[in-house]
Amino acid sequence: MGSKKNDIFGSMRFLLPEHREMYLRIKEEERRHVPPELDQEQLGAISELVWQAFQTGSSLTLTYYDGQQPRRMSAHVVHIDQAAQRIKLRAGSETRWVPFARLLYVELEATF
Numbered sequence: 001m002g003s004k005k006n007d008i009f010g011s012m013r014f015l016l017p018e019h020r021e022m023y024l025r026i027k028e029e030e031r032r033h034v035p036p037e038l039d040q041e042q043l044g045a046i047s048e049l050v051w052q053a054f055q056t057g058s059s060l061t062l063t064y065y066d067g068q069q070p071r072r073m074s075a076h077v078v079h080i081d082q083a084a085q086r087i088k089l090r091a092g093s094e095t096r097w098v099p100f101a102r103l104l105y106v107e108l109e110a111t112f
Contacts, residue, residue: 029068036104038104045106046100046103046105046106047100049106049107049108050077050080050087050100050103050106051080052108053076053077053108054077054080054087057076058076058108058109059074059075059076059108059109060074060075060076060077060089060106060107060108060109061073061074061106061107061109062074062075062089062098062103062104062105062106062107063103063104063105063106064098064102064103064104065102065104066102067102070104073089073091074091074109075089075090075091075096076089076090076091077089078090078095081097084099085099085100085101086098086099086100087100
């Protein structure tokens with residue numbers, strides 16, 4: 001009975017060359033899109049701008065890492081979840097949660 005179990009697991013480790021190539025390509029792609037590390041000064045500035053936008057209802061233009069590449073959007077801060085360290089953004093009718101750690105750049109939009 002133990003030998004059957006070993007055979008099942010042995011066959012599961014077998015990869016076709018096409019699958020191996022695809023796996024290596026995916027891993028290379030993941031390495032290519034690593035977000036930059038921000039220092040404490042940059043994180044503090046981003047935090048201050050997010051808080052200011054939330055308090056005043058101002059719109060932000062922000063760049064965040066979506067897990068694969070940087071994305072840019074203009075939105076309003078609807079909620080700041082300090083426990084989960086994320087912010088809820090509204091752009092038009094769309095809302096989205098963005099982890100604070102994925103924010104790369106934030107600027108307040110000018111109001112006239």
